[in-house]
Amino acid sequence: MNALRRHRALTRIWASAPGWKGWFTSVNHTDLGRMFLTVAVFFFLVGGILAMLIRAQLATPRSAFMGPETYNQVFTMHGTIMMFLFAIPFFEGLAVYLLPKLLGTRDLAFPRLTAYGFWCYVFGGSMMIFALLAGIAPDSGWFMYPPLSSTIGAPGINSDFWLIGITFVEISAISAAVEITVTILRYRAPGMSLAKMPIFAWYALVTAVMILTGFPPLILGSILLELERAFGMPFFQVAQGGDALLWQHLFWMFGHPEVYIIFLPAAGAISTILPVMARTTLMGYGWVVAAAVSLAVLSFGLWVHHMFTTGIPHMGLAFFSAASTLVAVPTAVQIFAWIGTLWRGRPGLHLPMMWLLAFFATFVIGGLTGVMVAVVPFDWQAHDTYFIVAHLHYVLIGGFVFPMLAALYYWMPHFVGRKTYFKLGGVAFWLIVPGFHGTFLLLHWAGLLGMRRRIDSYGPGQGWEIINLIASVSGFVMAIGFALVLIDVIINAVTAIRGSRDPWRAGTLEWAMPTPPAAYNFASLPHVDSRDPLYADRELPVRLARGEGYLGDPARGRRETLTVDIATGAPRTIVVFPGNTALPVLMSAVTGLFFLGMLVKDYWLVPISALGVIGCALAWVWSLGRRAPEGPLDAGRGAVLPVASEVADPPGWWGSLFLLLADGTFLGSLLFGYAFLWTIAPNWPPPAYAEPGPAALALVLAGAALTAVGGRLGALAGVAAALAGTVAVGLAALAVLAQVPDPAAHAYDATVWVLVGYALLHQVVALIMMALVAARRWAGHSAVTRRGAARVARLWSDYAALVALLAAAAVGLPGVLA
Amino acid sequence: MTTLVALAGCEESLSAVHPAGPAAATIATLWWVLLAGATAIFLFVAGLLAWAWRRPPGEVAERPFVIGLGLAFPLTVLAALLAYGLVVGERLLPRGGADVVVVRAEARQWAWSFGYDDAPGRVTEDELHIPAGRPVDVALTSADVVHGFWVPRLAGKLDAVPGHVNVLRLEADAPGRYGGLGSEFNGVGYVGHRFTVIAHDATGWQAFLAGEGE
Numbered sequence A: 001m002n003a004l005r006r007h008r009a010l011t012r013i014w015a016s017a018p019g020w021k022g023w024f025t026s027v028n029h030t031d032l033g034r035m036f037l038t039v040a041v042f043f044f045l046v047g048g049i050l051a052m053l054i055r056a057q058l059a060t061p062r063s064a065f066m067g068p069e070t071y072n073q074v075f076t077m078h079g080t081i082m083m084f085l086f087a088i089p090f091f092e093g094l095a096v097y098l099l100p101k102l103l104g105t106r107d108l109a110f111p112r113l114t115a116y117g118f119w120c121y122v123f124g125g126s127m128m129i130f131a132l133l134a135g136i137a138p139d140s141g142w143f144m145y146p147p148l149s150s151t152i153g154a155p156g157i158n159s160d161f162w163l164i165g166i167t168f169v170e171i172s173a174i175s176a177a178v179e180i181t182v183t184i185l186r187y188r189a190p191g192m193s194l195a196k197m198p199i200f201a202w203y204a205l206v207t208a209v210m211i212l213t214g215f216p217p218l219i220l221g222s223i224l225l226e227l228e229r230a231f232g233m234p235f236f237q238v239a240q241g242g243d244a245l246l247w248q249h250l251f252w253m254f255g256h257p258e259v260y261i262i263f264l265p266a267a268g269a270i271s272t273i274l275p276v277m278a279r280t281t282l283m284g285y286g287w288v289v290a291a292a293v294s295l296a297v298l299s300f301g302l303w304v305h306h307m308f309t310t311g312i313p314h315m316g317l318a319f320f321s322a323a324s325t326l327v328a329v330p331t332a333v334q335i336f337a338w339i340g341t342l343w344r345g346r347p348g349l350h351l352p353m354m355w356l357l358a359f360f361a362t363f364v365i366g367g368l369t370g371v372m373v374a375v376v377p378f379d380w381q382a383h384d385t386y387f388i389v390a391h392l393h394y395v396l397i398g399g400f401v402f403p404m405l406a407a408l409y410y411w412m413p414h415f416v417g418r419k420t421y422f423k424l425g426g427v428a429f430w431l432i433v434p435g436f437h438g439t440f441l442l443l444h445w446a447g448l449l450g451m452r453r454r455i456d457s458y459g460p461g462q463g464w465e466i467i468n469l470i471a472s473v474s475g476f477v478m479a480i481g482f483a484l485v486l487i488d489v490i491i492n493a494v495t496a497i498r499g500s501r502d503p504w505r506a507g508t509l510e511w512a513m514p515t516p517p518a519a520y521n522f523a524s525l526p527h528v529d530s531r532d533p534l535y536a537d538r539e540l541p542v543r544l545a546r547g548e549g550y551l552g553d554p555a556r557g558r559r560e561t562l563t564v565d566i567a568t569g570a571p572r573t574i575v576v577f578p579g580n581t582a583l584p585v586l587m588s589a590v591t592g593l594f595f596l597g598m599l600v601k602d603y604w605l606v607p608i609s610a611l612g613v614i615g616c617a618l619a620w621v622w623s624l625g626r627r628a629p630e631g632p633l634d635a636g637r638g639a640v641l642p643v644a645s646e647v648a649d650p651p652g653w654w655g656s657l658f659l660l661l662a663d664g665t666f667l668g669s670l671l672f673g674y675a676f677l678w679t680i681a682p683n684w685p686p687p688a689y690a691e692p693g694p695a696a697l698a699l700v701l702a703g704a705a706l707t708a709v710g711g712r713l714g715a716l717a718g719v720a721a722a723l724a725g726t727v728a729v730g731l732a733a734l735a736v737l738a739q740v741p742d743p744a745a746h747a748y749d750a751t752v753w754v755l756v757g758y759a760l761l762h763q764v765v766a767l768i769m770m771a772l773v774a775a776r777r778w779a780g781h782s783a784v785t786r787r788g789a790a791r792v793a794r795l796w797s798d799y800a801a802l803v804a805l806l807a808a809a810a811v812g813l814p815g816v817l818a
Numbered sequence B: 001m002t003t004l005v006a007l008a009g010c011e012e013s014l015s016a017v018h019p020a021g022p023a024a025a026t027i028a029t030l031w032w033v034l035l036a037g038a039t040a041i042f043l044f045v046a047g048l049l050a051w052a053w054r055r056p057p058g059e060v061a062e063r064p065f066v067i068g069l070g071l072a073f074p075l076t077v078l079a080a081l082l083a084y085g086l087v088v089g090e091r092l093l094p095r096g097g098a099d100v101v102v103v104r105a106e107a108r109q110w111a112w113s114f115g116y117d118d119a120p121g122r123v124t125e126d127e128l129h130i131p132a133g134r135p136v137d138v139a140l141t142s143a144d145v146v147h148g149f150w151v152p153r154l155a156g157k158l159d160a161v162p163g164h165v166n167v168l169r170l171e172a173d174a175p176g177r178y179g180g181l182g183s184e185f186n187g188v189g190y191v192g193h194r195f196t197v198i199a200h201d202a203t204g205w206q207a208f209l210a211g212e213g214e
């Protein structure tokens, strides 16, 4: 079979449906990556237009352009869109597009999940856009502090759009994170050990794990605040045992890691692009990886630096101040490793390098002002002023947008398979970078002169007028620059001439394929022996196209790729991917109805659409099963490997494991919140604690044991045991709730309801999973093809059992201690 | 720099860098130190970067960059900075003392009420009276949403959180009027959420406590 016939055969297998239908049924990561990036850019434009409205309003004193009702929506939506609907999805899109190509594989671990996440993002984002156009957008600032954002300060539907819409969008962040993690750990080219991974993959791995542990506190906070708003469960109302500061803790436990979730992918792009631009390799690969990991770990211990003015005890301030300055160390390691790389190489001044220089000039300033505000007394003055607005834009635009522009110009030849034509890009550069500094540099000073952030107008005579005028004019210059970039990209995508395959002479695998990439990425999968496979073997692309790698024979007529051992990269299994399907878009639409029902308070819609989601999920999982085992198959290059669905740890098991990491963090945040209220909130203890008594306790113990045992028994007995376990836990739950019948009475009662609900939900999930395994057996699936699914179900039943015990302990403990 | 100073020259009733009390003065000094240090570091990094294009080609060792500049350099600078920050922070804390005056501030959308321990029952709206030259502890709380209390020329800011009482120490060097701001976003009336601090000399303060000028 020659290269062309192989290409045709593989394309037949992998291609998305033609025409508009392909948009809705594609599960291909190249398509979805492009769609993600396009939608993220759309949201950047919306956020940018809002920024221009802000700058127009503030250009002159006493502006009457917008009243406060409008202005508050505009700045809240600007921040919200930029953080949740632009920055994070842009990273997801880039990772979705690039990772399989960098790793030398054919798709992400769970192609349908990519599509599901994408559509959740689109539908959730649409809700936010609707709110904006209808003039009922959130207006309490992007961090939504209650009581201002709760019913007391915001009785309208505005806050609900934020709480429900953003939670909906976060589904896409969590699913992308699960998928990225599993892909990087298991879906690599054979031979690619962890130490030979491209540096971007390390950064993406760290970022994805941070999303899994960083987003759950926000999702929890949003759910609690929505419960307070909708049903009066008083988590944040001090009179009934809640505390406004609980929200601030939950929000910033997410919000600070979020900043690094945004920065790390950019750093990954820099570490990839900069050595190529300097015609050398990255200095201190191991150090850079260690720096990224320690940045991630440290960033979970810093959230309080956003709360230095809330009256935290002095010792706490000292600790968090020290921790906050400490993050500058791993950042410095990276910055100086990059500079060292430039010294070592022969750097040119191509456009991507220019953007990297803009990054250095801007981000270093942002980092230094960041260290300033980590010094507590200084923050007492700077907090909530334009000093912070300036600082955060130096970090976000300097540390994310500029590197992403470098990435855009670096990978554009790959996206579109054409030579780039740089002239417009250069002009845009010289508008955006000076425009940026003109917009934000002097705003630091305005902040010190007392200009508070989030004010909708200001009077003359404070020395702010000239600064704001300069900022507004420069802001418009910057906006013109961004418009030019957009035009440049569009022109390049449609008109430029076909380019060479590897225009930058880079060493990573994404350049070992024809561009624009084919649906299957690699005609055969490479065997990797070095960090820069293309430097080691310039002929690699040709040899792969000729089918000299793994899985070069499309005879089985289905989408196949390999998984490898996590550490060594030795090939382990052959994965069979699902084909094109509309199930993801359907399932996310039904998920959307679930959120819509809560938003418009048509609660009958909620259980119905929940059932719909379960139905879709079952159809989704069911289609994967096979009755009879295939046994080991030929994988090319002499390797004979089992199929992934017939081993004990199929990809779904790994996916569940990392989903449970996020789920466990959610539970951890809930327990943290509970302990926080218990110890800090003013109006505690509640009038009465629930005291479940020995009978309820025995029921929980029995229920947890039955659920865990059920996960270990054969199909039918397992379901029976899990069902009995669920009934037992359910009875215990009823006994507890009977003692705290009104969840609106006190934050304690509300917390008990949430804990009980969480435990019951997990019982039901475990039960459904075990029922699915039993159904497979019934349908005649063999023990071998059922094994993976049974192990997934066991994971969830073990977790359900653990949750039941923890929830029981948490509910009962205060009563016992009192 | 000269333009910056000129810009500030107009009026600085809300300026944190034109302090009129010991706490704000300490922080303003801190700021100038931070600015000088940050400028030096920025220029140093920019120089290293530019040198990459200028230097003659040759081997470059990893250790000086990663360990020397990446680890040792920031650790030294940050340790010094942290020590300085802690000492300053310590100095700004509300500590007991014979001549400390205690006032109470309650914030609500969009106004402030102030009460005085030395004149029980006395409440002023949007005007806080204090004696000049004496430390004042402001006990802050809120009746509705989270607010912030900030008198930029006298001290840093502290939040007023419903159900909690936070204490901020401030002091005015000289009698006069000082602008105060609500400094945590609190809804449509945020811009106008302001107040004035009136610092009296000793006789003026006695007169205020005695209820004159009511």
Ligand code: HEM
Pocket: A048, A051, A052, A054, A055, A075, A076, A078, A079, A080, A082, A083, A087, A141, A142, A143, A389, A392, A393, A396, A397, A400, A401, A439, A452, A453, A454, A455, A475, A478
């Ligand atoms: C395109 C140029 C941009 C301009 C001119 C701009 C301008 C501004 C201004 C003036 C504010 C302060 C509004 C106020 O406090 O009243 C603001 C807030 C903010 N901006 Fe931007 N911005 C830009 C891009 C971005 C980007 C790219 C991001 C993030 C990736 C971002 C994130 C934020 C956030 C989080 C806030 C805080 C919103 C809040 O206080 O609730 N901005 N922006």
Ligand SMILES: [Cu+2]
Pocket: A255, A256, A259, A302, A303, A305, A306
């Ligand atoms: Cu932070």
Ligand SMILES: [Cu+2]
Pocket: A309, A383, A384, B148, B183, B184
């Ligand atoms: Cu604040």
